[in-house]
Amino acid sequence: MQLADVKLDLSSAPADDSRREPVQVIAVTGGKGGTGKTSISVNLAHGLARSGRRTMLLDADLGMANVDVLLGLSPQRTLFDVVNGECRLEQIIMTTADGLMVVPAASGVRQLAQLGTRECAGLVRAFSDLDRPLDTLIVDTATGISECVASFCRAATEIIVVVCNEPASIRDSIAQIEMLSADYGIHRFRILANMVAGAREGKVVFRKIVATLADDHRQVLSYAGYIPRDQHLLEAIAGRISVVSAFPRSRAAMALANLARQVISWPQPVQAGGHVEFFVERLIQNENSGKEVTS
Numbered sequence: 229m230q231l232a233d234v235k236l237d238l239s240s241a242p243a244d245d246s247r248r249e250p251v252q253v254i255a256v257t258g259g260k261g262g263t264g265k266t267s268i269s270v271n272l273a274h275g276l277a278r279s280g281r282r283t284m285l286l287d288a289d290l291g292m293a294n295v296d297v298l299l300g301l302s303p304q305r306t307l308f309d310v311v312n313g314e315c316r317l318e319q320i321i322m323t324t325a326d327g328l329m330v331v332p333a334a335s336g337v338r339q340l341a342q343l344g345t346r347e348c349a350g351l352v353r354a355f356s357d358l359d360r361p362l363d364t365l366i367v368d369t370a371t372g373i374s375e376c377v378a379s380f381c382r383a384a385t386e387i388i389v390v391v392c393n394e395p396a397s398i399r400d401s402i403a404q405i406e407m408l409s410a411d412y413g414i415h416r417f418r419i420l421a422n423m424v425a426g427a428r429e430g431k432v433v434f435r436k437i438v439a440t441l442a443d444d445h446r447q448v449l450s451y452a453g454y455i456p457r458d459q460h461l462l463e464a465i466a467g468r469i470s471v472v473s474a475f476p477r478s479r480a481a482m483a484l485a486n487l488a489r490q491v492i493s494w495p496q497p498v499q500a501g502g503h504v505e506f507f508v509e510r511l512i513q514n515e516n517s518g519k520e521v522t523s
């Protein structure tokens with residue numbers, strides 16, 4: 229399939245939004261591969277769903293998806309079929325026993341990984357058609373700074389940047405933040421330290437980011453906490469189950485539960501008629517606020 233063949237309907241009219249509540253959309257991203265974006269997205273989404281929040285997890289690592297693998301799901305159809313016009317978004321959503329709604333993507337499909345801004349915006353807009361009540365949508369993005377990652381980040385109400393305490397991860401995350409800020413007008417980021425020893429190292433990661441980031445007064449960084457390096461997470465993944473379910477008392481599970489509590493406490497979007505069409509491309513507001521550091 230050529231990119232020119234993409235058949236996604238970009239003209240779909242937004243559904244009636246008069247009875248809808250705004251939805252919190254959290255993009256989980258990061259400049260470097262393998263920092264734990266998918267593990268955190270899956271476990272955070274799972275924790276939110278278990279706490280009774282109506283939660284959807286979108287696998288936006290479009291060409292190299294693996295959310296379904298981590299959750300032990302075997303999707304018959306994926307976003308690839310939606311983009312091809314073979315089925316509607318509604319038809320590919322899978323729901324886990326805990327009530328987590330999952331939108332699976334395809335794996336090993338280069339064309340999906342290379343969607344341009346227009347196609348990605350169309351994909352983002354396709355969410356407007358969904359007629360499901362939602363509180364939170366977690367978006368597990370691909371690594372780096374592709375147009376598609378930028379489209380998903382622009383559409384989100386919160387962006388979590390997952391960073392490890394290693395030079396390449398810190399450098400690539402800074403590059404991603406600076407690029408999203410300069411080229412896409414996205415200025416608010418929440419830094420989550422992953423695979424660290426504990427609270428102290430988590431703060432070290434955050435401080436390194438703040439210290440290294442070019443002094444741009446528009447950027448607002450806040451610290452979203454840390455997830456410790458924990459073997460239980462690997463064991464849970466091997467068992468295709470979330471660490472929150474498999475080892476609820478493990479350090480990783482407790483940190484993820486803490487993150488879920490934080491997420492619930494973050495200010496909810498106030499945009500009227502948000503439902504899922506909040507999930508259209510838009511610039512993050514408060515562009516003029518100064519570079520602010522909270523922890």
Ligand SMILES: Nc1ncnc2c1ncn2[C@@H]1O[C@H](COP(=O)(O)OP(=O)(O)OP(=O)(O)O)[C@@H](O)[C@H]1O
Pocket residue numbers: 258260261262263264265266267268289370371422423424455456457458459461462465480
């Ligand atoms: N806190 C943690 N403790 C131990 N292992 C972890 C932790 N977080 C992630 N991992 C492991 O690191 C590896 C990479 O994680 P994951 O696939 O979630 O990263 P990713 O950022 O989504 O990668 P990609 O860039 O390929 O999408 C996996 O084997 C995962 O189990």
Ligand SMILES: [Mg+2]
Pocket residue numbers: 265266267289369
């Ligand atoms: Mg991933």
